Amino acid sequence: MRYLGLTALVLVACATEQQGSSALARRDAIYAANRALNEGTYRSRDGFQSTRWGMTRDEVASLYPAAESLPRGDLALSMNVAEHPARVVFLFTKGRLGVVHIRFTQFEDIRIEHKALAELLTTKYGIPSEDVDTAQEAAERVGQHRLAADLVWSSAKINEALSGAPADTYKQSRIDASAERAEAEAQQQAISAQSDFILQKKWETSETGINLFGRRIPDEDMLFIDYESIMLAPRLHQELEMERLEHKKEQAKDL
Structure with missing residues (x-):
């Protein structure tokens, strides 16, 4: 057991030393690049x-x-x-x-072309560090509002069954009305987002940032x-x- 503990300490020490060396190497590279820039x-x-x-x-x-x-x-x-x-x-x-x-x-279709270019860039640079689709996000918000309202309704029914006391129907109706308004607004935003949206993916290497950007406006x-x-x-x-x-x-x- 002692040998295992000693081995673990040695491995941690080596990893820490390697991380420190890597950080120093990056720092030296940045200093050298800045000097060369100047x-x-x-x-x-x-x-x-x-x-x-x-x-x-x-x-x-x-x-x-x-x-x-x-x-x-x-x-x-x-x-x-x-x-x-x-x-x-x-x-x-x-x-x-x-x-x-x-x-x-x-290009014919911005979504198809953006996806095709993203696949090529992913092949070269790996998984993107950032991925944005505002139309998809707007569509997801519609379901989130309805899910939240359904969870509140389910919780009220469970409490009613456990306590034997009837649920507050007035309170529930207000929650339903609020959820319906929020869902309607989210649906309208999702519809608008179909003709006005942003597609964006980003990659980064040690020396280069790559930004693939698509924008649809009416x-x-x-x-x-x-x-x-x-x-x-x-x-x-x-x-x-x-x-x-x-x-x-x-x-x-x-x-």
């Missing part, structure tokens, strides 16, 4: 297709000669992605590739994938926000 030499081993985070505009352009230049220095082109026609935009921060935005331009369906460098995307978003605020200031001068 020095302008950061280059990831990850990215979209043959691109790598941290590539310069010229390097990306050499991989996609048909790409056109956008006003802020980003690159864009139309191409097939996973056999789907798409518009692909390569976004840069301080001249370094940080985000790739893919907007699919032709007049349009939208489907896209964003690949984001975990190191560079925050800087890019901050840069874009500053540019947006500066643009608003320029617009305000006309007023």
Whole structure:
């Protein structure tokens, strides 16, 4: 028994040491990446297709000669992605590739296409870390309201049988009326959600965040994938926000 206890202590100690080493390695990797970012030499081993985070505009352009230049220095082109026609935009921060935005331009059914793309991404990156379907959530809420009311009714009947005292019919009728209103509202929301919903799945590697996003609104369906460098995307978003605020200031001068 003593030997078993000693073995367990050794295993725990080894596991703790390995976790500590792993955490130190991640910390050192982050420090090194930040230093490389500041020095302008950061280059990831990850990215979209043959691109790598941290590539310069010229390097990306050499991989996609048909790409056109956008006003802020980003690159864009139309191409097939996973056999789907798409518009692909390569976004840069301080001249370094940080985000790739893919907007699919032709598809028949948003749910079918979203599911097909999700299956491909799951094959490559594993189970998604986030899975959202607002229409499904709205439909599930309809049943939840009815279930809650049925449970209250069942509880009242059980108490009546056990105590021999008649249930408060007035109280039960108010509960039923409230449940019916809530269920009717949930049903209306579920109906509306069929023409206005969001589909979203997310994956993450050590260097890349992947966001598959679908949106149906009454007049349009939208489907896209964003690949984001975990190191560079925050800087890019901050840069874009500053540019947006500066643009608003320029617009305000006309007023």
